[in-house]
Amino acid sequence: MKQKVIAIVGPTAVGKTKLSIEVAKKFNGEIISGDSMQVYRGMDIGTAKIKIEEMQGIPHHMIDIKNPDENFSVADFKKYVQQYIKEISARNHIPIIVGGSGLYIQSVLSDYNFSEEKRDDALTKKLEAEMEAEGIEPLYNRLKQIDHVQAEKIHPNNFRRVIRALEIYEKTGLTMTEYQMHQQKEMPFDSMLIGLEMERSMLYERINHRIDLMVEEGLVEEVHKLISEGYSNCQSMKAIGYKELIPYFRGETTLEESIELLKRNSRRFAKRQFTWFKNKMEVNWYNLTPLTISEKFNEILIDLAGFLKS
Incomplete structure (x- = not known):
């Protein structure tokens, strides 16, 4: 096990x-x-x-x-x-x-x-269209017939997992259970x-609010302390949240410009994170x-x- x-x-x-x-x-x-x-x-x-x-x-x-x-x-x-x-x-x-x-x-x-x-976008869209036309129940019942083990693990309302399990079956001929067993031979x-x-707009609003809170909690002071300790050129300081504020301490930007850049970079990073997880795992x-x-x-x-x- x-x-x-x-x-x-x-x-x-x-x-x-x-x-x-x-x-x-x-x-x-x-x-x-x-x-x-x-x-x-x-x-x-x-x-x-x-x-x-x-x-x-x-x-x-x-x-x-x-x-x-x-x-x-x-x-x-x-x-x-x-x-x-x-x-x-x-x-x-x-x-x-x-x-x-x-x-x-x-x-x-x-x-x-x-x-x-890899995801099959055309097949996914076809199954999503079926769901929109007929609801999730026919797709879930199809999954129960094909792969009752996987159906028991998936909540009927979790349409993404239902569609993914059907997509795997239609594309590979393997049930999700069989596919996972094959994959897990390679997994530790x-x-x-x-x-x-x-x-997205809701997430971006949360990101902007989080950064405002970070500034209130002392983000600028945290970056200044790291710079004063000699870490400004370290790889770690190239991370979002730090690299945007270094130009401020060099007198190259205003604090407001650095914070806006941080918000923009954080929003873009969130988009990349989401895309990565969608495509890779x-x-x-x-x-x-x-x-x-x-x-x-x-x-x-x-x-x-x-x-x-x-």
Whole structure:
């Protein structure tokens, strides 16, 4: 039996941290940061590092393990995280990887096996059109006939997963269950990826608000401290949240210009994150709105309970 691992992914500011705490409390989990920048000490506000009081007593790993002038690669991340997964599993706890650094997370879960079946846009659109015309029930019933094991794992309202399972079958001739068994021969863990998404204008509004809060909490002072400690030319300082403010301290831009640039870069980064996860990994997506967050979190907890029992 392969060790079960949960991963919570998606663009910045979408709500991954809040969900991760709920999942950890429900399933006796420990959280592993999947963010490539949260490993650095002193880079707290700009990386949206979780605060002690937000952890609610849940153990967190891969935070504050390097100085800003130390190198840290995908290979390093993979080595550290796979070791943490072993240690957490030995305590009979569930490892939960949380973050937005897609390649880093993929390196752990896929063991650099990038052979996942690519999406067939035409087939996806055909199935989506059927759903819009007839509703999800006929598609879900078709899935139950084709692959009852997968149907039991998928909530009938999770149309993305229903469509993906049917797409795999129509394209490869394999059921999703058969396909996953084939893939898992190459995978070091039995993993389930939970993806959070949000309507773009709503997400961008949350990103802008988060950056305003970061500035209020002392982001400018944090960057100034790192510069004064001699880290301005380090690779870590090229990250979003830091590189935009360095020109301000050189007198090349105003603070307002630097903050606007940071917001723009963060929005663009969120778009790239979302595109990357959509194209590169087999993610179960859940769309959030302010009114449905609680409902969606409950749905995710139900789906994860099914995964952990299987």
